Amino acid sequence: MVRTRGVVVREVPGKFEVVDLDVEDPRPDEVQVELVASGMCHSDDHHVTGDIPPAMFPFALGHEGAGIVTKVGGPNRKGLREGDHVVLSAIPSCGNCRWCMTGRQNLCNLAAGILAGPRWTDGTFRLHEPDGTPVGQHCGISTFVETTTVSVDSCVKIDDDIPLEVACLVGCGVSTGWGSAVNAAGVRPGDTVVVMGIGGIGINAVQGARHCGAGQIIAVDPVEMKREKAQEFGATHAASSMEEATELAKQFTDGQGADATIVTVGVMRPEYVTQGLAATRKAGTCVVTAVGAVGEHAVQMNLHELTLAQKSLVGALFGATQSTWDIPRLLQLYRAGALKLDELVTRTYSLDDIAQGYRDMHDGKNIRGVIRYRS
Structure with missing residues (x-):
């Protein structure tokens, strides 16, 4: 058992609360990871506002992180060892279910338990408050915790020369945005692409569209700083x-x-x-990657136009990416200078400043804030 610190939410609507936590040692096919950095994704704020409430409280937040393996629970099917550098994937991949076996790891059956709290294998917990109260783990990883114990299903080993403070971003935001353009939208050379909303996801949809050779990339955001930043990342x-x-x-x-x-x-x-479909040509594709309140159901659209204009409306989870393949691939693109990661980080924060970081996000000051735990 290791004493650490982390961020929990106790109710919704709630707040980001920094507390002491106890982390259990890893069991078979698990590792303990000392986080170096964690991206501050909007999804964690959804769990605090109540748009997407967790299944239990207290619930330890964070799902976009990278760090160093400090302890292993014996032999594991991925061969991870102490000292390995890993990105923690927001969506676990078992490698055995129908979805993993058919190249759709983002739909892995394990993902059904990422907001439940306990380990999906046996219902036990790896995080506790000092008095023994079980604490749920966001996506089974909780990257807003300095040291966390995770399943190897959530780990992607990366090369040691990749800076972990930017590698963390491919655990969710970069993969989701880039994949929304490359995989879900299927952008092709010369295409005209509209990206609606330029935050940590949208800016990487711009990068994905640029990667595919889109002719025109139109970035849409009411915040001038974000529009300017999008053009630095490839928006025309x-x-x-x-x-x-x-x-x-x-x-x-x-x-x-x-x-x-x-x-x-x-x-x-x-x-x-409605606006996204209206902007899309006949036989074009509107990809919905954004999430909102779980109670939002009614969408008005012109069904006549949907059919006769043969438009496609597509949802995209995690950018339809495969973590074990796409995370290393994205980092290779970064190493080759074909993917911008350093420039995504608007500002870094300490764990104690997490509430300020999310205020900055809401105020339109950040493309991506990052929590730094160590150098």
């Missing part, structure tokens, strides 16, 4: 509203509209689906 144009972006897309496509529209706003609303 920027707009402050979807109305403006839709008109731009039509200008580039002889009045047709975008080949792909990718919705990556911070908090999803039904009207954004």
